[in-house]
Amino acid sequence: MSLPLSSSLSRWSVRGIGALGALVSLAGCGGGETKVMSLAELSGRSLTYALTDVDDEETPDAQGAHRFTVSYSVEDGPCSRFADDVTATLNGQPMTLVPGGASDVGGRGDACENSRAYFNYDPGAWGREPVGDITVQLQDATHTVRLVLQNAKAKRSFTFQEEGTPDKLRVGQTYAFLWEPATEVPGPVSVMIMREGGRAPGTLTATQEGGKVSLTIPTTTPQANHLLSMEASLAGIVRECVGVASCDGSIFHSQDFVIAVVP
Structure with a gap:
């Protein structure tokens, strides 16, 4: 994409x-x-x-x-x-x-x-x-x-934990990512999202259990291409x-x- x-x-x-x-x-x-x-x-x-x-x-x-x-x-x-x-x-x-x-x-x-x-x-x-x-x-x-x-x-990474790949996410649904290597626990993890052509990124609420990070795509998120950024x-x-x-x-x-x- x-x-x-x-x-x-x-x-x-x-x-x-x-x-x-x-x-x-x-x-x-x-x-x-x-x-x-x-x-x-x-x-x-x-x-x-x-x-x-x-x-x-x-x-x-x-x-x-x-x-x-x-x-x-x-x-x-x-x-x-x-x-x-x-x-x-x-x-x-x-x-x-x-x-x-x-x-x-x-x-x-x-x-x-x-x-x-x-x-x-x-x-x-x-x-x-x-x-x-x-x-x-x-x-x-x-x-x-x-x-x-x-x-x-x-090499650190956030690995998508659901079926398939994280290139298509649905509004209202919760998705999980895992920090690797799994022996480390970072934190807190910050998650931001920006719509294609946008200028102000929005912060998503994320929950964290060890190196596992869960986030929900808000129902108000426009149906469009976005950049999802995670950091810790x-x-x-x-x-x-x-x-x-x-x-x-x-x-x-x-x-x-x-x-x-x-x-």
């Missing part, structure tokens, strides 16, 4: 990409000064991780849609910048480094941009491969940072956090379904 979408639809998922995938902090500190810091000098800071898994109907290959990021906190004092010898890997594969430093984004001459690293993963490959840990390692000449997230390497997040399980003061973060997944609402 073809559904021309308004540009506002893609912003539903951009929330996940912007808030979790990029992890760019522009804090007003440091007076616009940048200091090259070793990983040892950054060891007193917190490390935030974010796994973004956005299956967007309009732009399925949007930059940052399937990305894992680790980012250092921004603190008072000079803006940090990675030294040239810093390397970063995710499960042994190289990550892209963003050194950080003073930034004038948005006209803020005194802002600091996070020192961070990210990895764009292949959602198809992760869907075929077994669920496993994510191990991130940052190194320089004298210091090692290691983060291990238990069973975080997995959860905290990962940190097995190891070495070389920094603390590690925390979240896993985010959103998924679009193109549906026809019928009587």
